[in-house]
Amino acid sequence: MKKDISEIIKTALKAAHAAGELKTQESALPAFTVDQSKKEEFGDFSTNVAMLLTKHEGKPPRDIAALISKRISEDENVERTEVAGPGFINIFLDSAYWVRLLGRILSSGAEYGSSTVGKGKRVQVEFVSANPTGPLHIGHGRGAAVGDALARVLKAAGYEVTKEFYINDAGRQVFNLGESIQLRMQELQGKKIELGENHYKGDYIIDIAKDYIEALKKGGGGAVPTATEFGISAMIKWIEEDLKEFGIEFDEWFSEGSLDDEGLVTKTIEELKSKELVYEKDGATWFRTEKFGDDKDRVLIKADGERTYFASDIAYHRDKMARGFDTLVNVWGADHHGYEARVRALFRALGLDDSALKVIFIQLVALLRGGVPVAMGKRSGEFVTLRHVIDEVGSDACRFFFLMRKSDAQLDFDLELAKSQASENPVYYVQYCNARVLSIFAHAKEKGVKIPEDSELAGLADKFGAEEIRLIRHLGRFEEVIERSAKEMEPHRVTFYLMELAGLFHPYYNRNRVVTNDPGTTKARLLLFKAVGTVASNGLKLLGVSTPEKM
């Protein structure tokens, strides 16, 4: 849409130059903006191009605007133009332009909004990546909603996207999991036990311990898993189920331990050694990350011989890059932001381009119930699980709420509000768009109105007035919203767009009847509504929120 306008302006500038009205050649044009006007009195679009040319042309901005404006108005799509304020050119488009746009939305259908700006570039989005030592909590839920929506948005913008979950199934944490299970097993066998500070205390460990005892009894052929192995696979299964409940499926589940099996971690450390980027100090093995922009050097192998998580991460990121991705997106909890410099350093140390890495930080979720904070904290072994929230408020409301803020802002999540089916709940407000459209179509059919074909639009141009065009104009922005959402990696933009759409649509509905005595008006409005429903459901799909036909 903006592209169309931009072309019109460029053509006008060229014509003005050819006619000797402008000194500035096409090649010397500044990067001007085309904006959808904030107010209708300012037209459909405005551009600042004249103001940017003042220096080069040596004339007052309004004079320059006047002559460009005249050229722009010569375009067939343009109804009229005017010069406003300090030198804006306001462009009023012919309504035929908008009706053609509506036609394009209808013919694109479920594809409307998708584009090819991503040019098929390969992007990997790694998110959630929770330790397999406990259930997903609400913070993971936010990361999951953002990561998944981002993946969908990128796909819609023409990127080739892979969603990956990195399983931290090596190292200290899972060792503690195994110990916790073994202790609970002893307890089940009547022994008195004491759980240490590092042990997992939730009841789910007891369940796993019971299952493990059963599994051991049954025996079965082949190798017997250790308590740790058994625990990990039970936890992963659990996590996978919770995510599925949340509408999320990963393309890859990447095991940290598998890096080890292939000796990749050791190999990577050896390589760093050969580059003299590694040294021994205080019995530990250090990596010279400071040389590459980190605050200080980092330990790879601790004095006790155990490797750090960072050591695996070097091999992991290198493996990701070797898989041929153009961009790696890491979705992390905000408490990990100190880790970014370290990872960037490892890219540079390995000779990889760290501009391929994009880290998205997910801020905290403060859980409220009717405005009162819900106590959280893992310490007591009690936390609010994602599953609990999904069960209470539903997956749709949950996902929508997580996507109502940009991810690096803290989020208040009020369970009562998310649950409420009143108008104050924005999820329903948006879902209601599509449901309402379908309901109107049903009503029209009942009344014996023939549902128009998309192709009938051409003859209905005069049925679209200012109010209808206002809606179409907003529908037309959808593509740009997705493009920008993908470019900035900010899926919340789609959420806001949809709330705005609903905020235009419902008032329109209330002011105007669709099924009227005038067949042309009825057809025009049915087609307009169809397009609104299409955009609303295309948008909700990007968020991973369902589009119920009835509510």
Add this chain to the structure above:
RNA sequence: GCGCCUGUAGCUCAGUGGAUAGAGCAUCGGCCUCCGAAGCCGAGGGUCGGAGGUUCAAAUCCUCUCAGGCGCACCA
């Protein structure tokens, strides 16, 4: 102390260097003989944390500063 994030309406938050800074909630006042009232109409409400600077133009960019959060491991 250093680094990152956040300060915008009573609350929760949008906002792409542009025009008179927006939305939802809350508050107050209205609207169901009428395609769904899970809806609509209207009103009030602002020192964009503060101070400088760049610019024709700053909530937006730069510097400083204040406040809050997070991080600064041989944890993950």
